[in-house]
Amino acid sequence: MSAVPTSRIRVTRPSEFVVVALLAGFAALIFWDTLTASEDIMQRGPVGPQIVPFLVASLLLLCAVFLAVDLIRGGQGEPEEGTAGEGSNWRTLGLIVVAILLTAGVIDLLGWVLAGGLMFYLCLYALGSRTYIRDLLISAVMAVGSFYLFYSGLRIYLPAGILEGIL
Amino acid sequence: MDVLPLLADGFATAFTPTNLLFAAIGVLLGTAVGVLPGLGTSLTVALLLPLTFALEPTSALIMFAGIYYGGAYGGSTTSILLNTPGESSTVVTAVEGNRMAKNGRASQALATAAIGSFIAGTIGSVLLVALATPIADLAVGLGAPEYFAIMVLAFVAVTAVLGKSRARGFASLGLGLMIGMVGLDPQSGQQRLTFGIPQLIDGLDIVLVAVAVFAIGEALWVASRFGRDTAAPIPVGQPWLSKQDWSRSWKPWLRGTALGFPFGAIPAGGAEIPTFLSYVTERKLSKHPEEFGQGAIEGVAGPEAANNSSAAGSITSMLTLGLPTSATTAVILAAFTTYGIQPGPQLLQNEGNLVWALIASLFIANTLLVIINLPLAPIWAKLLLIPRKYLYAGIIFFAVLGTYSVNAQAIDLFFMLAIGALGFVMRKYGVPILPLIVGVILGPRAELHLRRSLQISEGDVMFLVSSPLTVGIYVVLAVVILWPLISRMIARIRGRVPRTPIADAVIPDELTDPPNHAGEEQVHVAAGGSRSTDSEVRDRTHRS
Helix, strand or coil: CCCCCCCCCCCCCHHHHHHHHHHHHHHHHHHHHHHCCCCCCCCCCCCCCCHHHHHHHHHHHHHHHHHHHHHHCCCCCCCCCCCCCCCCCHHHHHHHHHHHHHHHHHHHHHCHHHHHHHHHHHHHHHCCCCCHHHHHHHHHHHHHHHHHHHHHHCCCCCCCHHHCCCC | CCHHHHHHHHHHHHCCHHHHHHHHHHHHHHHHHHHCCCCCHHHHHHHHHHHHHCCCHHHHHHHHHHHHHHHHHHHHHHHHHHCCCCCHHHHHHHHHHHHHHHCCCHHHHHHHHHHHHHHHHHHHHHHHHHHHHHHHHHHCCCCHHHHHHHHHHHHHHHHHHCCCCHHHHHHHHHHHHHHHHCEECCCCCCEECCCCCHHHCCCCCHHHHHHHHHHHHHHHHHHCCCCCCCCCCCCCCCCCCCHHHHHHHHHHHHHHHHHHHHHHHCCCCCCHHHHHHHHHHHHHHCCCHHHCCCCCCHHHHHHHHHHHHHHHHHHHHHHHHCCCCCHHHHHHHHHHHHCCCCCCCCHHHHCHHHHHHHHHHHHHHHHHHHHHHHHHHHHHHHHHHCCHHHHHHHHHHHHHHHHHHHHCCCHHHHHHHHHHHHHHHHHHCCCCCHHHHHHHHHHHHHHHHHHHHHHHCCCCHHHHHCCHHHHHHHHHHHHHHHHHHHHHHHHHHHCCCCCCHHHHHCHHHHHCCCCCCCCCCCCEECCCCCEECHHHHHHHHHHC
């Protein structure tokens, strides 16, 4: 929105084109999905199930174009709530993503208590905690406590996994 | 329709032991997350959304409203004692409040914040009572075209006015509309964006999306910049106010309330702008302008009142119009939809009991809050001693737990991580979050009303603008969208440099800008919060 003095190309942060790529990619995905959908669906009224997807995809595409122009002119999105000066901590981020993926992979087999406890422990490690024994205890309390709170207290199903019969 | 008997019924419902318990849990949790920097009320309500599968709608919504009000109270504690705003809406409070604390007047700052919040919250809730029925009566005559127009208004207002960049705002809205589209089209039975994955046919659950965007997105964002723990808070005694403090506080409380409510109620407001306006107003009207920047009590009383009454205003438009004007009300709206309750102008008619109990609970929550906040402020400050690593590990833990409990299927965790990664990218590159969640919640219903309208009119698009209300809404929309153009034209006529009033008003954002240098002054780094040095905040505020 800010007025840019010149049309000179001046990209401040090249990595921000990730957002442009995402928007354009999603737009293309919606177009593709809508165009390849089977046509023999019962249609009620003049507006079928394709119109709104086309509108949304066009909106995304339009935003991608405007954003790209903005970036080329030196525009920059302001990161939420001021960047702390520590710089990027990709290791912590990566470890947490791995911990969540691991949990998703093993939760049906191991059950919530083991999978969730393991995840909590890994997240603590990723966030820089090195008090291994204390963290292990806290993780165990969190995992078992949340299981009983949800399963017995709130009657929300969680898998017991291989601990079936013990819990 | 007489309001008082309805409100009395509401109190009867809200005063049952169960609902009182949930109100108490809500305000305690709300205060806690308000105190803790980096934990917002929207994130907290999102994490608690899975409880909607287990709790009565009334109890759950009473708890969520308590969290919202509590967050507005708790944020001030951190601002005052730590100079680290617990919430973006208490950035301004930190300016005078922390200065007061450094002068040994932390107790008075906390007291004027708590009492001001109580007064503002109560007046705001009274306004809600007064406005609820008239607005709901207006809504009776609305048809599909009007509903569609109101939703488009919500989309555009939340997107175009709130953020600084429209391209980023509309991009966020588009992403939300896309996520809302996934699954079976209810009108035709067509599968959209399911890619042959059977778990996607029912669509992405709103709980999953909210948890992913608010909790996982935020946790990943914080993790990507994780550093040291924050500074220690200033110790504090029992909050109290002297006679002079009272006489200096009560006018700012009322003025702050008057500023906050309307800004909270409109889709472009939020709490940041009115708190800032209140600060500026008090500085202008004060008999002690020289104290501003040195710890003026008016500078705490006004903004804190504005903050709380804007929460009440935001709840008003959520309950009466179904418009989420803040991130937290957007998530509460999501809770309505998980119960199959259609938020919107017809809400008061269809769910009168629930709405009146909720309104009554706001009065209860406010009273509870002032009770727990005045004597317990020193204890709340102790929460700041919890290491951040436990907080963020806990957020991820409960996010995964909540998401999994929706359908008990592991694949949901992959969807959660994918949408959370999207939330991370959006935070990193300054794409606002609110339009996305509004798009997810309102998108499917907007489409329904659009198609229903065109079905009634047999394809005649003019039917969408066939009533005065719709025409009015679209005119407002046109002005909002074309505003930069209009203001530039006005400026050119006057021969001045173009500047939009909105851009002028959004100065609180500037307050949160990272400083260019970290000098000798103590720099507080919040968990995902803002960072600023004392004098810089003051200087910037004076400059504007």
